[in-house]
Amino acid sequence: MSSNLLHSDGHIAERQRWMAVLARAAGQLQEHAEALRDTEYQLLRPAEVGMSMVRGRLGGSGSLFNLGEMSVTRCVVRLADGRTGYSYVAGRDKLHAELAALADAHLQGADQQQWMTRLIVPLQTVQQAKQAALEAATATTQVEFFTLVRGES
Numbered sequence: 180m181s182s183n184l185l186h187s188d189g190h191i192a193e194r195q196r197w198m199a200v201l202a203r204a205a206g207q208l209q210e211h212a213e214a215l216r217d218t219e220y221q222l223l224r225p226a227e228v229g230m231s232m233v234r235g236r237l238g239g240s241g242s243l244f245n246l247g248e249m250s251v252t253r254c255v256v257r258l259a260d261g262r263t264g265y266s267y268v269a270g271r272d273k274l275h276a277e278l279a280a281l282a283d284a285h286l287q288g289a290d291q292q293q294w295m296t297r298l299i300v301p302l303q304t305v306q307q308a309k310q311a312a313l314e315a316a317t318a319t320t321q322v323e324f325f326t327l328v329r330g331e332s
Contacts, residue, residue, distance in 0.1 A: 181327065188223045194283075194286075194287075195287055195300050197280075197282075197295070198265075198266070198283060200269075200299050200302050200303045200306065201266060201267065201279040201282050201283065201299075201302075202267065202268050202279060203306055204275070204279065204302050204306075205214075205268075205270075205272065205275055206275075206328070207302055207305065208275060208278040208279060208282065208302075209274065209278070211298055212274075212278055212279070215278050215282055215285065216281065218258055218259065218285075219259040219286045220256050220257060220258045220281065221256065221257050222254070222256055222277070223251065223257050223263070224254060224255035225254065225273075225277075226252055226253070226254040226273035226274075226276040227249070227253060227254070227280065228250055228252050228271045229250075229252075229253065230250060230251065231249055231250075231251040231270065232245055232247075232284070233245075233246045233249050234246060237289070248288055249269060250269070250270055250271050251264075251269060252267075252268050252270060252272060252273055252275070252276040253265075253267045254266050254276035254277045254279070255277060255280060256277065256281055257283045257284070258288075260288070262282055262284045262285075262287045262288055263284060264279075264282065264283035264284025264285070264286075265280055265289070266280040266283060267311075282298060283292065286299070301313040
């Protein structure tokens with residue numbers, strides 16, 4: 180996640196980072212499902228699919244425009260101790276949304292470092308490796324343009 184999009188409050192920025200990792204984790208969270216569900220919790224907002232407008236910028240930094248809509252699944256859970264976890268994930272995967280919300284709730288507790296070490300850091304490492312591989316693969320197709328300057332006449 181780009182650092183210029185993060186909140187100025189360090190705690191909020193850290194939560195933004197782990198929520199971004201969880202949102203991109205998809206099927207990778209299923210191997211942690213048993214540990215995430217190993218506590219009493221209730222679904223405040225069961226996983227539900229909706230739509231969200233995707234916006235773009237002309238030239239990457241110009242005027243905003245509506246690109247189109249995409250499916251988004253959200254979920255809100257509350258652990259027995261009162262911690263509340265939220266998730267918004269791209270697509271229609273209700274299990275992913277529920278597990279991400281559970282992970283968010285667990286990460287807000289006293290055992291945060293344990294969850295960071297065994298869940299977020301490994302997921303982030305895999306995601307960064309995939310991103311690096313994608314960037315390396317697309318770098319070979321990059322075309323560099325240059326302009327020839329004419330001499331003055």
